[in-house]
Amino acid sequence: MTPLLSVSDLSIGFGEADPVVEGVSFDVMPGQTLALVGESGSGKTITCRAVLRILPRTAQIRSGRITFGSEQSPLVLSELSERRMRDVRGDRISMIFQEPMRSLSPLHKIGNQVSEVLWLHGRISERQAKRTVLEQFERVGFPDPERAYNSYPFELSGGMRQRAMIAMAMVSKPDLLIADEPTTALDVTTQAQVLGLIKDLQQETGMALILVTHDLGVVANMAEQVVVMHKGRVMEAGPAHLILENPAHPYTQQLFNAAPAIPDLETVGLPMPEEDLILEMKSVSKTYVMRSGRGWKADTLIHACRGVDFTLARGKTLAIVGESGSGKTTAARIALGAEPPDPGGEVLFRAAPGAEPITVHKMTREERTAFQRQAQMVFQDPYSSLSPRMRIQDALTEPLEIHGIGTSAERRDLAAEILQRVGLNADMLKRYPHAFSGGQRQRLSIARAMMLDPSLIVCDEPTSALDVSVQDQILTLLEDLQESHTLSYLFISHDLAVVARIADEVAVMRQGLVVEQGPPDTLFYNPQHPYTKALIAAQPEPDINRPINLKLVALGAGSPESWSEAFRFTDSMIPSLVELEPGHKVRCHV
Amino acid sequence: MLLLRYAVYRFFTMLLTLLVVSALVFVIINLPPGDYLSNQIAELQASGQSAGVAKAEFLRKEYALDRPLWEQYMIWMGFMPGPHGFSGLIQGNYGWSFEFDRPVSEIVGDTLWLTVVVNLAAVLFIYAVALPLGVLAAARSRTWIDYTSAFVGYLGLATPNFLLALILFYYGHRYFDIPIGGLMDPSFEGQPMSWEKAKSILVHLIVPTFVIGTSGASAMMQRLRANMLDELGKPYVETAIAKGMAPSRMLTKYPLRVAFNPFVADIGNLLPSMVSGSVLVSVVLGLQTIGPTLLTALKTQDMFLSGFVLMFVALLTLVGTMISDVLLVMLDPRIRYEGRES
Secondary structure: OOOOEEEEEEEEEOOOOOEEEEEEEEOOOOOOEEEEEOOOOOHHHHHHHHHHOOOOOOOOEEEEEEEEEEOOOOEEEOOOHHHHHHHHHHEEEEEEEEOOOOOOOOOHHHHHHHHHHHHHHHOOOOOHHHHHHHHHHHOOOOOOOOHHHHHHHHOOOHHHHHHHHHHHHOOOOOOEEEEEOOOOOOOOHHHHHHHHHHHHHHHHHHHHHEEEOOOOHHHHHHEEEEEEEEEEEEEEEHHHHHHHHHHOOOOHHHHHHOOOOOOOOOOOOOOOOOOEEEEEEEEEEEEEEEEOOOOOOEEEEEEEEEEEEEEOOOOEEEEEEOOOOOOOHHHHHHHHOOOOOOOOOOOEEEOOOOOOOOOOOHHHHHHHHHHHHEEEEOOOOOOOOOOOOOOOOHHHHHHHHHHOOOOHHHHHHHHHHHHOOOOHHHHHOOOHHOOOOOHHHHHHHHHHHHHOOOEEEEEEOOOOOOOOOHHHHHHHHHHHHHHHHHHHEEEEEHHHHHHHHHHEEEEEEEEHOOOEEEEEEHHHHOOOOOHHHHHHHHOOOOOOOOOOHHHHHHHHHHHHHOOOOOOOOOOOOOEEEEEOOOOOEOOOOO | OOOHHHHHHHHHHHHEEEEEEEEHHHHOOOOOOOOHHHHHHHHHHHHHHHHHHHHHHHHHOOEEEEEEEEHHHHHHHHHOOOEEOOOOHHOOOOOOOOOOOOOOOHHHHHHHHHHHHHHHHHEEEHHHHHHHHHHHHHHOOOOOHOOOOOOOHHHHOOOOHHHHHHHHHHHHHHHOOOOOOOOOHHHHHOOOOOHHHHHHOOOOOOOOHHHHHOOOOHHHHHHHHHHHHHHHOOHHHHHHHOOOHHHHHHHHHOOHHHHHHHHHOOOOHHHHHHHHEEEHHHHOOOOOHHHHHHHHHOOOOHHHHHHHHHHHHHHHHHHHHHHHHHHHHHHHHHHOOOOOOO
């Protein structure tokens, strides 16, 4: 069989610099899925863009040949004129991008943007185009295609936008679809559904797929062929089952080892200790009022948190897991005193073992300053949480200045010391953040949080913007620091595998409610709640024999009204948390 | 429907703003000590011309200048009966200019709509020039097109307007026979509108439009270019290219639409800066616009005249902002559907 797309000896470079992609070759067979795996900067994205010739203006293809199509009439994409290339784009090869939030124009209706593909490649009237698009919308799972057609992107959720992107890429029935990290920006349950959808559509139309990803779990679920890239070169290539079962190249092995996985050992975890609690949240609720802006319409109440009870023992890690909008970040903000809870809720903090607890939201000014020294935060996005105009030294010593600690020489020495402790060099103090990679920046964020020698650190998805191998390093760092400094972590994440590794107790949140809570081992071995089950099922695992169970995902990831009788809740009727075994609580009717 | 409601709402807020502005204007023009008449009376008394003093005293009574400030304001606006009953701005009586000894309406007369015409022409010129050039400069950034347009633009920004005016007059007259000075041929002044007069105005408009518009156009062009460059880096542009769109169509449909918002929002800001900024140009070019009148009125503390001119400029600004707000709502669904239930 002749390949549909054949890339041979492709090299791409920016300006005069060394090539970023060098000697890359691979074939894609009709109807097959090829996964391009690698970390950011490995050149996988730029290789894909070279196929469509949508490279940044300063990048050029230095050598190589890209051919596409059948044996009778092959198109040499690398030599095609720009005019003829336009006929290929969107019609015969289409592409799905990583960020569904930003990959659609905010000012044009979804329907207009999708049906445009059909007008552009001619041969179709406007009415026909609309009909085709509506059919496609129905196919990708829009509950009301007509309404989606007339919506603007900002009116849809991330998952729905990615569905619209898929519809846009599929509507012209291309021979080849290139999906560049199509699910990285999505929640894990949404990811599972989107991957399932792409697979179904592929089976239906017989198109080939190039899937760019850094997640070996996604590869195991989707791909027949795998190409592993590192620093612009192909490290290993071959059938998926061979590579996943027996990775030969050390780099592939390294990727495997770095990928966190949910354990499936038959163990029962120990519940969180009840004494020496550093943080206690008692029936914390938070209701936001969204003003309708019009006098005659009632304001909408949003229950971000409903009756949340947490305890965090000193030196332990409590993880809050949930999709975006589940209230996990709100809970953390309340814990830090950044926002007051609704009346009735209370947050207690004990700075030292046996110390008198202070109520976080009724502190005096002095207490607050002391509390802020004790409790620090590490943010999700290491790119925007460091000021680009401050040297590392200034960013690190600023907390000390604010609290008036030490002389400037002492502050500098401490900054150098902490920097070494997070695995960076003291001579980096004079640099600006732009000189650091994503992982290094996250180390800097952690260093900044460590400067005041806190006892509690709130980590808001600290690794979700990072590659797997970097994520692994950051998690190790967090674990080391916890041990050496008796730190307590409140760890927020949507990634169960990460949580499984670092947490002592996990709380799963959905729509502002904790639906299940327990030690990770118990929770992952014996999940009770359909939503927890869905989260676990949706986690793609790098094992080709254990594909995602989409049925389980669909069962739990839907709205709470669709859960089975025992777990169902509505706004007016909410079951309470029931303790099934010591430390394992589930929200259900008994 | 939504749009109409918004337009009506916006119109009423504009009226409200105008009311506040009127009070501010009145207070400000009364802030300097003394007024035109008391200055004149003092001068006349010094030179012993008692007949003039009597006339000035009469005018003082006539225009209620002897009353407290707030009453003067109410009478000026027409909210309160003055010596001649209700007769203020809202009744269409613009007051009396002491300096020129004629009603304000007679002095401003033609200059009102000529100001509107000149500024409208300049705004259109700014948009017509800045739009294509800004897009082109962004699409071909860091090429000779970009550099040339930036160079010409900075020249336009840096050249003093009156100098540009003089140069243009000289060469325009020499090579294209463009008339010098004024906004129409002197023989048409005070004549009713006719085809010939309109034609004369159009020809006279060329140079002023160009002079007043150049700096605005180059500033706006640079702004649009910067906005466009920001937008061109966004993923949705890549999506459009990956669909197989041709560059020109892609540019105008996607990034331009997004970069257009600040462009539209500028309408309101353009008008007042042009009116006050073009005073010097108007003097040099001998344009019968309101700028020079305002300058004289302010210098001589001719309160009714300056008050009226300031109100007129404020009205222009508010109308400009209102138009740009309504246009924005039309253009941007994010503003339009804010709060629509999903």
